[in-house]
Structures are given as C-alpha cells and as structure tokens.
Amino acid sequence: MIQCKTSKEISGMGHSMKRKEDDRFIHGKGNYVDDVKLPGTLYMDIVRSPYAYAKIKNIDSSEALKIPGVLAVITGKDLEQYNLHWMPTLMSDTQMVLPVDTVMYQAQEVAAVIATEKYIARDAREAVRVEYEVMKPVVDPFKALDADAPVLRTDKPDKKDNHIWHWEVGQKEETEKIFQEAEVTVKEQMHIPRIHVASIETCGCVASYDKIDNHLTMYMTTQAPHAIRTVFALVAGHVGLTEEKIRVISPDIGGGFGGKVPVYPGYVIAIAASFLIGKPVKWIEDRSENLQADSFARDYHITAELAGTKDGKILATRMKVLADHGYTDASANPSKFPTGMFSIGTGSYDYPNAFMEADAVYTNKPPGGVAYRCSFRVTEAVHAIERITDRFALEIGKDPAALRFQNFIKKDQFPYHSPTGWEYDSGDYEAGLKLAMKGIDYDNLRIEQAEKRKKGELMGIGLSTFTEIVGAGPSKDFDILGIKMFDSAEIRVHPTGKAIARFGTKSQGQGHETTYAQIIAEELGIPAKDIQIEEGDTDTAPYGLGTYASRSTPTAGAAAVMAARKLRDKAKKIAAYLLEVSEDDLEWEPGKFSVKGAPEKSKTIQEIVFASYTNHPQGMEAGFEATHYYDPPNLTFPSGAYICVVDIDSDTFEIKVRRFVAIDDAGHIINPMIAQGQVHGGLTQGIAPAMYEELIYDDDGNILNGTLMDYLVPTAVESPSWETGHTVTPSPHHPIGAKGIGESPTVGAPPAIANAIVDALKPYGITHLDIPITPYKIFKALKDKGVLDKNIVES
C-alpha cells in the first residue's frame, strides 16, 4: 500500500483523487482545436500527392478558383516568394512546406485550398488539377544506399547518396574480441515496424493573424507550445512574425503520443494563408490524412547479437541499426542524440561491454520518426535486448527467467554505469521479476505448458524485464534546437489560500490538472482541489519544452516541488513572525506550521498566505508566488517486469493473450489511479505493434493500409484484462523520488508478447518473428518450417 503523508482533504501524493479535468470531458465540454470558432473563419483543405516520387509538371487551379466561396489556392511557388517553402525539422534537417517541383512521398502536401466553408474547400481540392511526371521511388531502406539508387535530396547540392548520418557508442574493439572468443553467440535480424500514433484527435489548427496589430494567435494541436512558438519565430521572423508577436495556444488535446511534437506543413500553410488574407484559417486533418502523412514512429531494422557463456553469463551485445526516416529526418529527438536513447539497449543487465551503431537513410516515405509514447527510441532498444536475451536463453536451454536473474544489475550496484555511458539512478530488478512471477504463478505455468506441448497445443510464456530512460534532460547534454530541456512551474497563491499554477508542459490526457495539483498539495498542504492548473498558452505559462518522453513529472513536476518549497520557506518565515517564535522552533505538518512542544500554537497555510497579502513582515516581499525552472541532474530510469501468457489456436493460429501481469517501478507514485490508467493505456498501445499495427507500403511507395479499416488499432475487445502492480524504488535525485510512468508499458509490453508467441512456437524450431505477429505470419512461418500438415493442423 502506498503511504500518504496528507489527509484525503488535502489529497497530496498517493491519493487516488478523481481527475479534475474529467468533469468537462465527460460532459462533452472539452475545448479542442476544432471547437475554436472565430468570426470570419476560413477553411483550408490540402491537395495531396497520389505518388511517392514525382516531378510536378503543372498545377492548374483555374477550375477550383471558379467554385463560389474559394478564395485561394496556395502552391509551393507562392510560398517560395516569401522563402517559406522549406522549414527546418527538429533534427536540423529540412522539410518542404509545399513542394515547388518534386513530391517525395504519397500523401505529401502539394497545394492548399482556402474557402469559406470546409465543404467548399474539399470540393475545390478535388478540382485542382496536378500534372505529375512519376519517378521510381526508393522504398526499401536496404536499397537506399545502393550505387544505382536515385539520390532523393537533390535540393542539397552536396548530397551524393541517401545516407543521413552514422552514429555509434560503446566499446567496438573489446566487443568484437568477445564475440570472436565467446562460447555462445546468437544473432537475429529484426524489424520494429513503422507505426503511427493514431491519436483519437487528428492534427489541426486555427491560425488567426491580426493585420492591424501584426499579431498571430495560433490555436494548435501541439505537445510543446513554447518550443513551437520559437520555431515559428525562426521560420517566419524574416516576414515580421517575431516571437513576441506570436501566441501559441494548445487547448485540450485528444492524445498526442509524440505525434503532436513536430511542426507539420499544414500548420505553416495555415499561418501563411491567414497572414496573406488577414482572416482566421482553420485546418483540421481527416483520419486518412493523419495516418498517411503525419510523422510515423519506429521503423528500425536491427541486427541484434549477444555473446555469452554456456552457463548463461552475458558478456557483450552488439546492435546495428538501419533507420528509415522517410524523405527527411523529422525525428523529435534531443539534438545530440540522433538515435534518441537507443543506447539504453543493454537494458536491465550487467553487460561488461556493448557496441551499438546506426545509419539513417532517406526513402520516399513520410518523414519522422516521432517518439511514440516512448522516450526517444527506447522501445526499439528494449525490443532488441529483450528478444535477443530470450534467443540466448533458447540457445543454451536455460529458462528465460533464470537467465535474467543471473544477469540483472543488482540492487547494490546503483548508481550503475552502463557500457554505453548512462548512469542508472536506482532500481531493484529482482524484486520486480519475483513479484511478477508470483503474480502469474510462473512455475505452474511452465508445468502446464509442458503438458500442453505433449498434446500439440500452443501455449507460450513471455518475459520482458526492461529499463526505461526518461525525463530528458540535464542541460549539459539535452537540448532541442539549442533550447535546453529544463521545464518550469509557476505557482501563485491567492489571498484566500486558493492557487493557480502554470507549467511549460502540456497534458494531452495524462491528467496534469490533477497530478500537478497533488504535488503542490503535498508540498504546501493546500487541498489539491483548490489548485487550478493551466498549461498550453505561451502568453501566460512559463517557458518549457513540453510533454513527451515521460518528461513531465521528472522535469515540470520537480519544478512544481521546488517552487512550492520556495513558498514553504517563505511561509515558515511568516509563521514565525505571526507566532512570534524563531523559525527553528517551528515544525511542519501538511497544511500548517506549529510551535514545537506547543501544538495548539499554529498557523495554517491559508492563514499564512492571507498574512502574506495583509500582514507580512517588514522587509519581506508581499504576495505568495514562486517560479522554478528545473534542470534535472540526471535522467530517471523506471523499470518493469512483465509476463504474458498466450494461447494460440492450433487450427487458425488466432492468438489469445490469456494473462498479462505488469509490475512497474516508477519510483514514488503521485496518483495510483492515474498511474494505473496510464499503464492500462500503455499496455494496449503495447499489444498494438506486437500483434496488429504496421504501416505497409508497396514497391511503388503506395501506402496499403492508410485508413482505420486496415490499420488495425486494437480496441477493448482485443485487450486482455491487465493485471498491474508495482514496486517502489525512488529516484534518488528527483525531489519527490518520482520517475515517470506514461511510457513504460508501451515500451515493455511488445517484447513480452513477442517472446510469449515465439515461446509457444518453440517446438517447431521458430526462433524469431517480427512484430506485428499475426495469425497469418504464424501460418507462414510454420509453413516455411514444413510442419503445417504434420503435427498441428489435422489434429
């Protein structure tokens, strides 16, 4: 049980307080971008390329412009006049806003139609005639570096191939030597599929430019409003839109998952249109556009290798990545980390040596990749290490749980220095796995499995004991476009003891309005219900880098603690003044200071706050406000132990996840109910790529599943009944010992499921299957092994 320091009335940390924001969502009173209705709004629709790679010969807008209500058709050539046809990506690559001569992927923006109604805009979109000269695209990333592959980025004069960057970390020579001499080595080629965040709300904006004041108000679906405002100022400063003239408002957001970090061309075109016409311009993507054109996630091809001893000691891992970025590197990583935190790939295990390298290439696909509910490429790394660990267990005939216990980083090794350069803050991996095994009754499951195998039934048990790396990040290493990855909180307590607090982050469903209030309640003793939380308006909130990569609690949450502690220090001074004692004679309990030994002499926080406005000590600043910009000293390292049991139908190969036990360690938990909800949602987004989701392209670069008919987002029906629990290993450097929870389940679940399915198929010699693992994929694998007509079909 979680111990609470505060009463239910105060509802500080550890209380499962109901979410404050849910009242308005449940009543349909949320205010999303599409709910923003400004007088005189115009509507934008986007003409998109049917081809993956083509020259634009001509764009004929004449028929579209004849439709009553159509005001403009904007092309790349129009934007070129203002030098707005290209923009920088967060990775300092460049991306077209609208193409002048070449389209680089199917569904790329080609032109924008502005009309008085969205229906007219859509009709006009259909009426724009574009003449293309189709070219043979580069689709397969493995062929992108072939000598005869066309060089895609001809806009870059020095570019002679499709290679973007090379990255490496670790001990190359030592690792090489270990692999040459090791008793056992295993190797698998794996693909972490190209997937999409598919948030319920698509992307969109209302760009409202006021010509008189030369001021832009931009309502948009963004997870990082402050950083985005800076990007806009960098892109459009030369046409007079400097940063103080731009206000970005991120209202309620219907899911982000990393997909609302990038600046999409649609936003910029809407701004340009509003700037030129002088009226608000609304752009809301439809579902297909969202799936087909917005940034993808993952798409890493990984060769994972492990060297160890026959009795199970792991010695080294080697990973080689080919990253398919589409036509531009539009990842949302910290600047110095082109592969994000992929170097966490030694996971929870005590590897003496490791070597990892990655090469990124351009292809004719949409740009990306965003960190989909994942702290920058951690999901890819965790999948590789958890799969190759199981592959090693299979090779030497050892139980995968026993192998993990043998190789875990031990509790007393923290802070632990990994061979790829990280300092893990804290962890207790053995405790997590033991709890998960007890919860699922591991030993009996293995007995049941042995019996079922005798009967030809397919049952598998899969483990994943992962380490996450979140909370980016310390300013010495972490920045985006040069802006350090701190985050901020500002607390203002009103004379009557109620408060408003603003943050540089932006909730997209995480429940910040509740959890941030609980953090402040914990520190100040003001009831969480009395603390209003605001985010997302760059005119009012302090600057911050936004919400993604499980960074809000580690950074802005910590900022809230530090700001609250500044206020508590001030409160103590005021209490001492009011009670006419020395500060040293006071003791704090949540909500009040009292005199040591004379508890009847006390002042509540509300009384103290009132005094700060009405009766403050001479020489002290009046008021009760504090701001803090928190620069984390290190990242936080949440972990988890997941075990999953699958049953596979031996006729149809349909996969049923019978049980899934998830033990998470996110340090101290702020709101157990919200944390559990995060885990449920994250696990469901974990089965998604494990069993269902992948963006599929044919050889011509056509997307084959660009609608939710065929891009298979799992629902409640597909989700098993999740069994969750936790261990608590606080982060030693975080002021409340919290680590972040939002992404662990999405990161940790896919390998548990993949390991379970491969385990079920072990009797048939299958050592690896790429996710998503579908019944059809199992059929093909068994057919390839020649076992289909023997044991399991005609039984």
Next chain:
Amino acid sequence: MIPSSFDYTAPSSLDEALKLLHDLGDDAKILAGGHSLIPMMKLRFAEPEHLIDLNNVPGLSYLKIEGGTLKIGAMTREVETEESADIAVHFPIFADVAKLIADPQVRNFGTLGGNLAHGDAANDQPAVMLALDAVVEIAGLDGRRTVGIDDFFYGFYSTAVQEGEILTEISIPIPSGRSGNAYHKVERKVGDYATGGVAVHLEMDEQGICTKAGIGLTNVNPTPLRAVRSEAALVGTSLDDAAIALAAQYASEDCNPSTDLRGDIDYKRHIIRAVTKRMINKSKERAFKN
C-alpha cells in the same frame, strides 16, 4: 464526412420511393442504414446525386413467422436479429453473425436488406442467407417478385435488384425437424471484414442422418459462395468425423480467395477448412441440444 454535394429525399411510402427511383434513374442511390454507402461517399468512391432515404417508409421493418417461414423486413436492423428470442429458437446463427458485424453502432443502424443489396462478398449476412436457403422479395413499379438466394448475387456490388427496384423482404424456411446452424469468421480484429467466414445450417432425421446441409462462405470468392460439394458430402451421412473433414476439405478447395493484407490464398483456404469443420461440429452440437 465531407462528401460531394447531393440531394436528399425521404419519401413516406414505398410507392413514392419507387417512383422517385424510377424518375431519377442511375443518379439515385437508396439509403437504408447507410453503413456501407456513407463510408464510400465520404471517400468519394460513391458520388450519388440523389439519396432516397427509406427510413421514413413504414412497413419495411419486422420479424415475423408466417406459415413455416421466417419473414424479415428489409429495413430490420442487424441488432434486432441479434436480440430476438423468437429467432434464436431455430436460428442461433443470427446471433452468431450479428455479433461479428462491425460494431454495435453499425448494428444499431445497419439493415439486413442493405447488407444483402450492397452485393459485397465481404459482408457476413450473404453467407448466412445461402446456408439458410433464403428467398428475397424485390419490389418495382410493376409489382413484386421473388428471387432465390442462389440467383441473387451477380458480381462485385451487383445483385438481382435492378435499376428502379427496392429489396423489401427476406424469407427463410423454418426447419420442421432437428436442426442446427452456426456462423464464424476469422477476423484480424473486431469489426474487420472476414479473412474467411463460414455459415452452416444442418437438418437431421430422427436417426441423426443429415437430410439437408447449407454452407455459405464469406469473402473468399468474388461473390458470396455456396460450398456445393461440401453440402453434398454431408447429406446422407451421420455427420461423422470423416464426412466433416471431407466437407471442410471441399470448402477449402472450392473457394476462390485472393491475396490481400489479410493473407495469401493458401492461408485463406486453410482458414476456410478449419472454420468449416468447426461450424459443422457446432451446428451438429446445437441440433442435438434442442
């Protein structure tokens, strides 16, 4: 949804609807539940100039038993067949199939008539109607005619319902003796079209000998497919394992699936064999439970 612009009429009688349909000709489409048509309009694959909405036409929505026949009005919603206790006595297959059609929102509005008249081999009800030997009633300005289900499906999105006509009723003979039926499809996730689906209806005499078998297949042929050889392999047998295996094998051989994201031809044949076997066994079990 943002379709092309269209005119909309909601007539209040069948005659009025038929007259409108006659007058407007090719440019008009009938709107029943709309759960196939509207997605197509949204994607602009269908751009009808006129929609004739049948939802205000009285007398097209009913489930009734008359003279040994189950009669289903064309505008009956899928959910009504799912929940009808009367139907469940002889036709538990309707609860099987309805639960597998898309999602509750679709079933609450989608109609049986629309499901058939759309002429899509990926829809689930056509296979059920084949298994149950349904007869379809079609109305035109000249009156009404009936078409046996085997003569109903012409091709992709094409059925016996001709220009100017409206499907009005589906009739299904109620078995007098021991019978059982069942439907299942393999789908990639809930709400998906079938990778392969199988509807089975069996009738037996007192000795348990199969006297009649109906087997329909979903989404493994350009049109909904009757598994003729499979049916013949069961009639006259005691529905023993060998007969069932043979029927399943015939179904897998006689279907004509195509490769798509759901799987290749081999996989779909494999699925059809597995599901056919299961649905025959399930129908048999149900027959002996009654």
